[in-house]
Amino acid sequence: MSIDSPALDALSAAPGGDDAFAAVMQEMASAGQAEAAPPAPAAAAALGLGRLMRRIPVTLTLELGSAEVSLEDVAQLRPDSVVELDVLAGEPLTMKINGVAIGKAEVVVSGENYGLKVLEVSGLDLDSFAP
Template sequence: MDNTSLTSPGDELSVEQLLDAATDTAPAAALPAEAPPRNLMRLMRKIPVTLTLEVGSADVSLHELMNIAKDSVIELDTLAGEPLTIKVNGIAIGRAEVVAAGENYGLKVVEISDIHLDSLTA
């Protein structure tokens, strides 16, 4: 497998490419002496994740859920003006405020935790 295609900036890896790179069992003797070791962290930088900003949540009964209509207001567990929770793949990693970013919403990070890959896996 040609590893140069895995390290080009901007490329995205398929699951198959990542697994091939991580499980390549070619004997060390077959590799040239000057071949650098694979940098797993460099490969992992290309794995897409989902970043979300959670406004809050509310526990409602099925009865209440069935009665929600167009102008219903549901109180959430987050205070107005309080920073919101930043999540990566459903795991909280920090807090942020909502800002305008051009014509879209954006987030301004106000608190971020150390991000460890072990904490982002289920």
């Protein structure tokens, strides 16, 4: 797979384009990947795959909880309705990256926004991608 410079320039210049993604793609292009075949393990190590993987943008979410309800219950929801979730108040919440649980956190206020305070990180080993 060949990555040409004009395509990268268009990606990075596109409105709403992701600069981190474009930077990773640019770095891969400058590493000189082969056109026909995927890189051999030695070539992947030369690319610094672990370093590149760390720069890929992901979505971090904090799952508040869930509730199993019937469609009849959903049909009866109104603006003042309350649905009880399966998480106790004050209990640590599940932190996820792209939908995969990676730890526990709690909600905090950061300036005018909500934020999360990391309490525990588990199951996340970015170093396993290093050559």
